[in-house]
Amino acid sequence: MKIIFQRNPPISSVRHEFHSACTSITPQFWLSNLNSFHNSLSINLKVNAGFQVICSSNLSSEEIMLKILNRRWTLMNPDTKIHQIKVSSLQTQQNFGSLGKKNTYSNNPHPSLGENIRKWHDDESSFYIVRDDLLHPLVNGNKARKLDALIPLVEDHLGTDVVTCGGCQSAHAAAVAVSCAERGLKAHLLLRGEQPQILTGYNLISMLYGSVTYVPRSIYANREELLSSHANSIGGSVVSLDDLLKASSNHNSMKSNFIDTEKEWSSNSKKTIIINEGAGDAIALPGLIRLVQYLSQDHILGKDQPLKIIVDAGTGTTAVGLGIGVLCLGLPWEVTAVMLADTTEGYKKKEQSLISELCRCFDLPMMHTGIVNWVERQHPRKFGNVLKGEIEACQQIAQETGVLVDPIYTLAGWELASQLSQEERKGGAKVVMLHTGGTLGMFGLAQRYKSYF
Structure with a gap:
């Protein structure tokens, strides 16, 4: 029988390292990287305060990860860049003589990770940003x-x-x-x-x-x-x-x-x-689970440091994938998704549907509730609309940090990450924002909202 896997050879990574490669995860790789994880998921796992996920399975965590991640991938490896954004608040004069606070930002593109991520500086507020917007110029x-x-x-x-x-x-x-x-x-x-x-x-x-x-x-x-x-x-x-x-x-x-x-x-x-x-299907989830495994390595974000992972939510699939990865790896991380296109009830139904589909397809008998913390965006609006001042906010962030966000999706994640970084500055959880890309959408917005540009 012809070997089907060789129908299309992997695209060479010499020209662009972000292009495809046909690779699979070996059992030896996972066994060597999962020693600190649970031996079994037949437990009640407290992921975050107020959120309980109940997993009922005779499979070990190693077996579960192999079932999900032992496959070919589009990306040669799951690597991504991580930057650290420092947040500073300035007193500014607002309309009618009132004083308000305005955030300013600076970017450290080469932060110390691993053990150094545990260190706190009480005089600084900052959050980490996973630069998945840099994975590929068009597919990121x-x-x-x-x-x-x-x-x-x-x-x-x-x-x-x-x-x-x-x-x-x-x-x-x-x-x-x-x-x-x-x-x-x-x-x-x-x-x-x-x-x-x-x-x-x-x-x-x-x-x-x-x-x-x-x-x-x-x-x-x-x-x-x-x-x-x-x-x-x-x-x-x-x-x-x-x-x-x-x-x-x-x-x-x-x-x-x-x-x-x-x-x-x-x-x-x-x-x-x-x-x-x-x-927005179950097959989209393994790529996010793979990302969580990469980030949890000891020399990056580690497995022991409490983290608040912030992501914007369109269909909600990305947030659910991250949540499943956190659950499967037993990490003390909380996934918070800023809702952009649906109600809380709608996103919870989507979460239930995706997890059920994944468990059914991979034969993983799980019971689950609340692996994602769904929250309203700071400035609610009809999905797709741009509010006054948001283009200026994106412009400020780009000029001060070199990071381009858009007003529909990633600006909402940035705003929440900035807020939480100030609340957690006294030794709480570290805040990590996942940049979900989408920056070419600014061209379309410039067509629709000419007066804002």
Whole structure:
């Protein structure tokens, strides 16, 4: 039988170190890195004060991690840069003569990590920022992490085409288009709304790397039917990610699936894979769990230091993936997600759905509640709107630190990280913000909000 894994050779890392590599995690690697973790997850694990997660399984933590992470990856390694942002408060004169506080920032791009992360300076407020926005010039942030396990799964099952959807300036759609083009796959992108007169940002990237179709908002509202209909119109067979994940998580079914797939490939040259909006599926979770494992290494953030991990939440998938990683590794970390597109109840339902799907696909019998702390953003608004002063805030951060954030997503995470860093300055938990990327979206905002730029 032909070895399916070698259909598409790994893209060389010589040209761009952020490009794909076909690697898997060996049992020896995990066993050598999990000595300090729990021997079993048949316990009630207190992750954070007020949050309880109950895991019921006969599997050891090593076995659970192997089940989830022993696979091929898009990223050659999970490495990322970490910077430290110092926060200072200044008294400023506000309108009507009142005094207010304004934060100023400075960036240390080479902070001392490992054991040094435990040291406190009571006269300083600071937080760490995980610079996932630097992973790739076009496919970065949480989009790169979500696609980390997803793209190799499409390759392993001989997918030829991928269909996904998103807004006109969707970072997800652009990331899928670029990732597919780099691997010889064809991406079909269904973008909500009308084509702008001038293509910029992620909209431009999507057009350059993928096949774009603009969809009226009334039709886009039924995404599931839209994706299915377009996938069927391409021709060939159509496969859902859920089916691929189940096959890849079960050795016997995976082996059988590969045999059936190879037979199908010989008689049918097209196989289209459907990826939901924002890659909000269980297969997006392993990449975030892999990131948590990387960050928990002793020479980086370590396994013993209490941390407050801050992330902005669109679909909520990134936050849930981080929370599962924290749970599986038994870390004293709290994942806090700033809600941007739904209610607390909606995000909790999404959390429940993702964890149930992951446990089902990987045969992990878990019971769980509250692995993510969902909070409101500092300045609530209708999703996608920009408020007065936010562009100036992004400009200040960029000029003072060299870090570019956007007003829709990452500014909310930055604001919360700044606030918590001041509250925790007297020896509490360290604050860590995950930069989820999306900075090319500023081009689209400049089109829509000309008066703000």
